[in-house]
Amino acid sequence: MDGADRSGLLVDDVSMVFTLPGGGSVHALKNVTMNLASGELLSVLGPSGCGKTTLLNIIAGFLAPTEGAVFLNGHQVTGPAAERGMVFQQGALFEWLDVRKNISFGPRMMGKSKREWGPKVDHLLEIVGLKDFGDKPVYQLSGGMQQRVALARCLANDPDVILMDEPLGALDALTREKMQGLVLQLWKETGKTIVLITHSVEEALFLGERLIVMAPRPGRIHREYHLPFAEQGLTISPREIKASPEFIEKREEILSMIWEMEEEIMGGATQ
Amino acid sequence: MTDMTPKRPLRPTAAKQKQPSSLAMWLGIADNSFTRQKTVKFGDATAVNSGRLYGIITVAFLLLLWWVAGANGWIKPIYWPSYEAVGTRLTKLWNEGFRNVPLLEHVAISVYRVLAGVFFGALIGIPLGFAMGLSSVAKGLFDPIVEFMRPIPPLALIPLFILWLGIDETAKISLLFLAALFIMIIAARSGVSGVKISKVHAAYSLGASKLQVLKNVILPNALPEIFTGIRTAMGVCWGTVVAAELVAAEKGVGSMIMIAKNFLQTDTVVIGIIIIGIIGYGIEMIMRLLERWLVPWRGKG
Ligand SMILES: Nc1ncnc2c1ncn2[C@@H]1O[C@H](COP(=O)(O)OP(=O)(O)O)[C@@H](O)[C@H]1O
Numbered sequence: 004m005d006g007a008d009r010s011g012l013l014v015d016d017v018s019m020v021f022t023l024p025g026g027g028s029v030h031a032l033k034n035v036t037m038n039l040a041s042g043e044l045l046s047v048l049g050p051s052g053c054g055k056t057t058l059l060n061i062i063a064g065f066l067a068p069t070e071g072a073v074f075l076n077g078h079q080v081t082g083p084a085a086e087r088g089m090v091f092q093q094g095a096l097f098e099w100l101d102v103r104k105n106i107s108f109g110p111r112m113m114g115k116s117k118r119e120w121g122p123k124v125d126h127l128l129e130i131v132g133l134k135d136f137g138d139k140p141v142y143q144l145s146g147g148m149q150q151r152v153a154l155a156r157c158l159a160n161d162p163d164v165i166l167m168d169e170p171l172g173a174l175d176a177l178t179r180e181k182m183q184g185l186v187l188q189l190w191k192e193t194g195k196t197i198v199l200i201t202h203s204v205e206e207a208l209f210l211g212e213r214l215i216v217m218a219p220r221p222g223r224i225h226r227e228y229h230l231p232f233a234e235q236g237l238t239i240s241p242r243e244i245k246a247s248p249e250f251i252e253k254r255e256e257i258l259s260m261i262w263e264m265e266e267e268i269m270g271g272a273t274q
Numbered sequence: 275m276t277d278m279t280p281k282r283p284l285r286p287t288a289a290k291q292k293q294p295s296s297l298a299m300w301l302g303i304a305d306n307s308f309t310r311q312k313t314v315k316f317g318d319a320t321a322v323n324s325g326r327l328y329g330i331i332t333v334a335f336l337l338l339l340w341w342v343a344g345a346n347g348w349i350k351p352i353y354w355p356s357y358e359a360v361g362t363r364l365t366k367l368w369n370e371g372f373r374n375v376p377l378l379e380h381v382a383i384s385v386y387r388v389l390a391g392v393f394f395g396a397l398i399g400i401p402l403g404f405a406m407g408l409s410s411v412a413k414g415l416f417d418p419i420v421e422f423m424r425p426i427p428p429l430a431l432i433p434l435f436i437l438w439l440g441i442d443e444t445a446k447i448s449l450l451f452l453a454a455l456f457i458m459i460i461a462a463r464s465g466v467s468g469v470k471i472s473k474v475h476a477a478y479s480l481g482a483s484k485l486q487v488l489k490n491v492i493l494p495n496a497l498p499e500i501f502t503g504i505r506t507a508m509g510v511c512w513g514t515v516v517a518a519e520l521v522a523a524e525k526g527v528g529s530m531i532m533i534a535k536n537f538l539q540t541d542t543v544v545i546g547i548i549i550i551g552i553i554g555y556g557i558e559m560i561m562r563l564l565e566r567w568l569v570p571w572r573g574k575g
């Protein structure tokens with residue numbers, strides 16, 4: 004395989020066909036190829052059902068593609084591993100553990116001592132603004148706080164790649180904006196490679212250094228953008244960026260692109 | 275200019291509503307402050323209060339009826355004893371026991387049988403249920419047995435157990451074990467199947483091994499269901515032990531009732547029934563407390 008000896012994340016000609024129990028099949032992904040250098044932040048956008056979650060599950064190693072392969076730093080992905088951390092939309096925290104135990108889950112599973120992970124967890128609690136909540140059960144936290152725990156839990160393990168499947172999708176608009184800032188800040192501070200799936204065009208534009216728009220039936224890469232906004236977001240205020248003409252122009256362009264796809268799916272049913 | 279402002283309709287200055295007393299709310303004759311503001315109450319289950327006053331009335335009425343019936347000789351004592359008879363009998367039972375066995379021992383032996391049955395049922399049932407939830411082989415092997423046994427009331431097995439094991443302690447505890455076993459298998463299995471796949475995925479992505487996922491995700495995730503299983507098993511076993519003792523036993527509350535019946539000691543029978551009710555209720559309450567204490571995360575996933 005050609006890209007097998009480079010660093011970073013390589014999705015190499017991946018296809019995924021789900022065979023349905025009653026016969027028939029769904030072509031969830033078709034010949035998806037992409038390349039992510041170490042430290043890049045990629046957002047993935049697309050109408051629902053275009054295979055975003057499937058793609059992320061393949062990168063995470065939860066699904067084996069029917070064709071093609073995924074490589075991380077030169078070795079092939081064959082299953083889940085600590086090098087690839089996940090942040091789910093919600094409900095993936097361990098509700099029987101308190102915040103600190105949730106965050107330290109990874110290090111504890113790898114047999115590290117409390118002396119090793121203790122200071123790191125304290126530091127992460129500080130970064131995500133939950134310093135006084137370490138001993139709280141997670142179910143007592145708000146949705147936004149829970150997602151911050153999920154981010155910290157992922158970071159505590161120091162993965163090479165962070166995979167996020169609509170991590171802010173269940174949050175209210177205000178909390179969501181704040182969390183976008185946090186994601187950006189963490190990305191800068193840790194230098195992690197991040198793949199972020201979202202169905203919010205604004206979020207994809209704001210957070211993605213690179214942005215992939217996927218199209219459905221079969222799920223494939225439709226267009227790719229390189230964007231300046233994530234970089235700007237580290238110095239300029241998010242509100243200002245989102246109000247800038249360039250941002251608005253891109254947003255409208257992508258919105259109408261997705262809108263067209265949706266209309267195609269509906270087969271002109273929407274007039 | 276003041277003439278130009280439109281007039282606001284006069285608001286009715288109703289006298290400020292009086293707060294009902296907390297006694298009234300406890301008794302259920304007044305709604306709490308939140309429900310009082312609701313305009314839609316019929317169909318809203320949360321607007322139904324405890325109605326405690328009516329509960330007290332029901333109990334008082336039944337006790338009064340009992341007393342009046344006894345005092346006037348409306349019912350023959352052999353069908354239903356009077357207050358006095360029950361009181362005298364209770365004192366006698368407390369002081370002398372029943373058939374040379376102290377009253378508390380009768381109660382204790384029944385409780386002991388239930389605890390033993392549930393303990394062994396959980397000991398075998400939980401691992402079996404886990405295996406069935408985690409492996410197709412285990413599921414295939416045991417599913418026919420579990421599905422076949424599920425609808426059979428344990429009481430229907432009593433004759434078989436008497437044939438096999440006689441009427442000694444082993445027979446009774448084995449019966450209770452079996453009653454608890456299937457409840458525990460089903461509870462553990464549904465606890466395992468109920469785990470959200472994203473939690474399992476998260477754990478693997480954090481570097482956990484299969485064994486670690488089992489111990490740190492699947493087990494704690496299933497604990498609330500297991501607890502419900504234990505509570506159900508306790509209830510079912512309590513009912514079963516009494517019935518089993520009715521059929522064959524020398525000690526235990528059930529046997530006490532049955533033997534008393536043979537001597538036409540209706541007062542002892544009634545006392546036994548009341549004890550059964552109280553202990554059953556007590557078991558349920560203790561289990562609920564334990565549950566709230568041990569699995570506070572229930573339903574919070
Ligand atoms: N386990 C599965 N079995 C069959 N079809 C599936 C399965 N998972 C996903 N699909 C199908 O694959 C397509 C892509 O799904 P998904 O990746 O969840 O899309 P997205 O996350 O972009 O909304 C959909 O048409 C979906 O119905």
Ligand SMILES: [Mg+2]
Binds near residue numbers: 056057
């Ligand atoms: Mg999805």
